Amino acid sequence: MVYGEGSERVRALDRISLEIGHNEFFTLLGPSGCGKTTLLRLIAGFEQPTEGSIRLYGQPLEGLPPYRRPVNTVFQSYALFPHLSVAQNIAFGLEMLGKPRAEIAQVVREMLGLVKLVGYENRRPAQLSGGQQQRVALARALANRPKVLLLDESLSALDLKLRKEMQLELKRLHAETGITFVFVTHDQEEALTMSDRIAVMQEGRIAQVGTPTEIYDAPNSRYVADFIGETNFLKARARGGVLLLPDGSSLPTPVHTPDGEVTLAIRPERARLSADGSGISARVKDVVYKGTDTIYLLELPGQEPFQVRSQNRLGALQLVRPGDPVGLELPPEAVRVLKE
Amino acid sequence: MATPSREVTSIAGGSARRALERRDLLTRWALILPAGLVLVGLMLLPMLLMALMSWLEPGSFGGVRWGHYTPEAYIKFLFDRNLDDSLSLNTDYLSIFSRSFGLAFITMLITLLIGFPVSLYIALQTPRRRQWLIFLVTIPFWTNLLVRTYAWILLLRNGGLIESGLKQMGLLQGSLDLLYTPIAVQIGLVYAFLPFMVLPIYTSLEKLDWRLLEAAFDLYANRWKALWRVVLPLAAPGVIAGCILVFVPALGTYYIPELLGGAKSLMIGNLIQQQFGASRDWPFGAALSFALLALVLLFMLIYALRFRGKGSLL
Numbered sequence: 001m002v003y004g005e006g007s008e009r010v011r012a013l014d015r016i017s018l019e020i021g022h023n024e025f026f027t028l029l030g031p032s033g034c035g036k037t038t039l040l041r042l043i044a045g046f047e048q049p050t051e052g053s054i055r056l057y058g059q060p061l062e063g064l065p066p067y068r069r070p071v072n073t074v075f076q077s078y079a080l081f082p083h084l085s086v087a088q089n090i091a092f093g094l095e096m097l098g099k100p101r102a103e104i105a106q107v108v109r110e111m112l113g114l115v116k117l118v119g120y121e122n123r124r125p126a127q128l129s130g131g132q133q134q135r136v137a138l139a140r141a142l143a144n145r146p147k148v149l150l151l152d153e154s155l156s157a158l159d160l161k162l163r164k165e166m167q168l169e170l171k172r173l174h175a176e177t178g179i180t181f182v183f184v185t186h187d188q189e190e191a192l193t194m195s196d197r198i199a200v201m202q203e204g205r206i207a208q209v210g211t212p213t214e215i216y217d218a219p220n221s222r223y224v225a226d227f228i229g230e231t232n233f234l235k236a237r238a239r240g241g242v243l244l245l246p247d248g249s250s251l252p253t254p255v256h257t258p259d260g261e262v263t264l265a266i267r268p269e270r271a272r273l274s275a276d277g278s279g280i281s282a283r284v285k286d287v288v289y290k291g292t293d294t295i296y297l298l299e300l301p302g303q304e305p306f307q308v309r310s311q312n313r314l315g316a317l318q319l320v321r322p323g324d325p326v327g328l329e330l331p332p333e334a335v336r337v338l339k340e
Numbered sequence: 341m342a343t344p345s346r347e348v349t350s351i352a353g354g355s356a357r358r359a360l361e362r363r364d365l366l367t368r369w370a371l372i373l374p375a376g377l378v379l380v381g382l383m384l385l386p387m388l389l390m391a392l393m394s395w396l397e398p399g400s401f402g403g404v405r406w407g408h409y410t411p412e413a414y415i416k417f418l419f420d421r422n423l424d425d426s427l428s429l430n431t432d433y434l435s436i437f438s439r440s441f442g443l444a445f446i447t448m449l450i451t452l453l454i455g456f457p458v459s460l461y462i463a464l465q466t467p468r469r470r471q472w473l474i475f476l477v478t479i480p481f482w483t484n485l486l487v488r489t490y491a492w493i494l495l496l497r498n499g500g501l502i503e504s505g506l507k508q509m510g511l512l513q514g515s516l517d518l519l520y521t522p523i524a525v526q527i528g529l530v531y532a533f534l535p536f537m538v539l540p541i542y543t544s545l546e547k548l549d550w551r552l553l554e555a556a557f558d559l560y561a562n563r564w565k566a567l568w569r570v571v572l573p574l575a576a577p578g579v580i581a582g583c584i585l586v587f588v589p590a591l592g593t594y595y596i597p598e599l600l601g602g603a604k605s606l607m608i609g610n611l612i613q614q615q616f617g618a619s620r621d622w623p624f625g626a627a628l629s630f631a632l633l634a635l636v637l638l639f640m641l642i643y644a645l646r647f648r649g650k651g652s653l654l
Contacts, residue, residue, distance in 0.1 A: 046554055066557040079555035083573045092569075093559035140559065 012038045014204045016052070020148075020182060021196075025174050027183045029191040030201035031227070036184045039201075040150050043182065045069050056147060067096070072141035076153040078133045080125035086136050087112070087121035093144040111139035114173065131162045135169075142177060151183045155190065167194055188228045192216065200224050216267075222338055225265040232271065232306045234264040238337070246302040249280045254332045263338045268295070268309040270334035273320065274327035282306065284324045296320065298328060394626035402620040413627035433611070437631070440607040443522070443597075444590040447529040448537075451586050452579065454530075455537030459578075460571070462538075463545035470546070477538050485532055489599050492531065496524050496600065520602035528596040533589065537582040544578025545571070580643065588636055608632050 013035045020026045028036040041047045043054060045066035054061045061069055072093065080089050087108050094104045112118045115135035125133055134154065141149055151170075155163045171194055174181050185191055191198050192212040200207045200215060200223075208215060208224045219225035222233065236243045238257040242250050243264065251264075273296060285305070286297040291312070298306040306328070320326060394413050396404040418434070419427040462473045480488060495501045496519040506512035518524050548571065556566035572579070594609035601607070608628065615625030 044558060046557075065562075066554070067560045067562050071558075073555075073558045075551060075555060077549075077551055079549070079551045081552060081555070081570060092556070092561075096560035096565055096569075144559070 012204055013042070013049075016204075016206055018199060018206065018209065020180060023178050023180055025171070025181045025183065025194060025196045027185060027191045027195035027198045028201060029185060029188060029198050029227075030207075031186055033203075034201040035204040036186075036201050037152055040073070040152050040182065040184050043148065044071055044073050044150055070144075070147045071150060072144050072146040072148075073150040073152060074134075074137045074141050074154045076156065078125075078137040078157075080133055080136055080140070082125055085122050085124060086117065086128070089125065089136055090139045090143050092140060097144070107143050111143045114142070114176070115139045115169075130158055131166065134158060134166060138170075138173065142173065142179070145177075146179060148180045148182055151181060153184055153186070156185070156187070163190070170194060192228070200227060218336060219265060220338070222263055222265070225336070225338065230268050230307065230309075232266045232268060232304070234266065234300070234303055234306070236262050236264050238262050243335075243337070245280060245300075247281065247300065251330060251335060252332050253337065254335055255337065257337050264330075265336040265338055266330055266334055268307040269293075269311075270331065271306070271308045272329040272331075273308055273310070274329045277325070277327040279327035279329040282326055282328045284320050284322050284326055286322055287320060296326075298326070300328070390626045390629060394623050394630055396623050398621045398623050400620075402616075402622060404622050410623075413621075413623040414631075416624055417627060417631060433628070436606055436611050437608060437635075439522075439605070440591055440609075441635075443526060443529060443605075443607060444587050446526060447533055447590045448583050448587045450526075450530045451534050451537035452583065455534060455541055455582060456575075456579070459538050459541040459545050459575075462542055463548070474539075474542065477535050477542075480535060486595060486599075489528055489532070489596055492524075492528050492600060493519060496527070519600065520605075522601065522605040525597045525601040525605045525607070528600045529590050529593060532593070532596060533586040536585040536589070540581040540585060541575060541578040544575045544581075548574055584640070584643070587639075591636065592632060 016039065028039060030036045038047060042049055043061070045061065045064060045068075049062065056070070081092065084092065090108045090111050091104045094107060099107075108121070112121060115138055117132060117135055117139065120128070120132065125136065128136065134157075137154070155166050155170075158166060167190060170181070170183075183191075183194065192215075195212055197209060197211055198215050199209045202223050208220045210218075215224065215228055219228060219231070225231040225233075234245065236245050236251075237260070238244075238253060239259050241253055241256070243253055243257070243262070244250050280300065282298040282300045284296055285299050288295040288297070289312075293309050293311055296308040296310070298308060300306050308328070393404050395409050395411065396406065397408040397410050397412070399405050415421070415427065416433075418429065420430040422428055458477075462470055462477075465473060493500075496516070497503075498515045498517065498519070500516075500519075502518070503512065503516040506516065552570055552574070553566055556570045561569060591607075592609050593607060594613055597605050597607040597610055598613075601610075612625050612628045612632075615621045615628065619625075
């Protein structure tokens, strides 16, 4: 996918190969400008690929205009028709398909029930709240029973509380309709909560595809590990099945690692402060009490700052103050070796 | 010490506020005054004078006979007075009115048919090109319409540019005979009023959220359906404004039919001019003006009732 002309040509998407399963909740995750929306627009038909092909249940989509694709979009801006009522908005697609009136009325009623907007059919979009507009946009797209529903940052305009509600609502609609959802977001938490599978994108390429658990537990690069959740990185050298840290301590390798420089990724909640000072020696820089957790910010010689998150279970409170020397314990299964 | 002094300042503040409000009010009136004077002095008073004139007897050498009231001017619009003082229907003036309405209406339709695609095309260009194209649309305003109408005589007359061009291409034998016909008037009207259709429609299309068009495509609307069901309804305020801006002035045009039309393409404007000129029947001219005004207001009223509460004109 190449954009622009002459020296301004930009390759927006590169070497993307994805297969999305029937009835899957698939999320494209990445920072703004990574190409996730472009990919969505390619599926919808608003953009045409300069190379490559997109197939829907075996049928190639290239050259088909958006109005000939059995795919519907929930736009980031909702793009509800301001001159039409809620019911007319929902009926729009079916009317364009030339469905009989009785059937349209039936589907509109069904959709209003599905998105819990019964009684709002005669309102104009301007008379609805953001959350309600979002529901109308969903109903308008779902009314056509598309083979794939595309959602473009559809929740990002909502406030936090409403967003959480709509996340659950979307999961429910996905389960009830049995339609394949392709969801675009830059919110990693949203992606983890809702998706069956996630594709993490980076500068027009796919960095990693996998279930939320796979992406979180086994990131394949520093980029993915950093983008999804919080991660500590340690520099180390692999030699003869052992990971050597610059301060002289060593860890067993969790998987076979060829010799050389590596980066270790460790989630903050999987590292522990040792009770007896054993393990990697570190110094406490700061202690942040967060209610359910306490976060210990550690300094390790020759390393980036390291965070340890520990749950405040009864009796688990450790009396550690800034400046104290502590031992850092890294269970082998908590360490992910990234080739770099 | 502190409390009383605060009271004093608050009282002073209150009266100061009242003084300010008074000055504010004065300023407001002073600002309205010039516009008010113009409206009253240059529009309301002349119109009242015309209304009065239409109910007076005409003077023998133009002007009116003050104090001699008669409804004759309004009767003359529809009837001929026979020798025995009985009235018979005269449709001459009505036919001029209906011709004017016809010409103005066709002008509106043609400018709409040309103006809408042109506006749509301009609105779909990049902002830089849009500015350029709108600038081009407004270029004719730099030259007086009278001069430009004379130019049309040169184009349309026998032996003129259009005729010789058609002959050169072998599309025409004999003479064109277009000038001094209703068609020439129609061409002149469409030419003169096209920008008044393009500009308001462009204004409403420029504000259109094109993402709605994508939404329409996404919902199985092809280009035509999207245009018909989404773009046109949302551009309706501009279309209506354009129609009014073309229809109303076209109805009252005077010198386009005067220059391009013959005796059979007289419009209301020419008829009114004649009454104040050669015919020396000022009351009849005034009555015709009011008949025109009443009809235009009637159309506007119908429009206002039809589109009540659906946004402003522009």
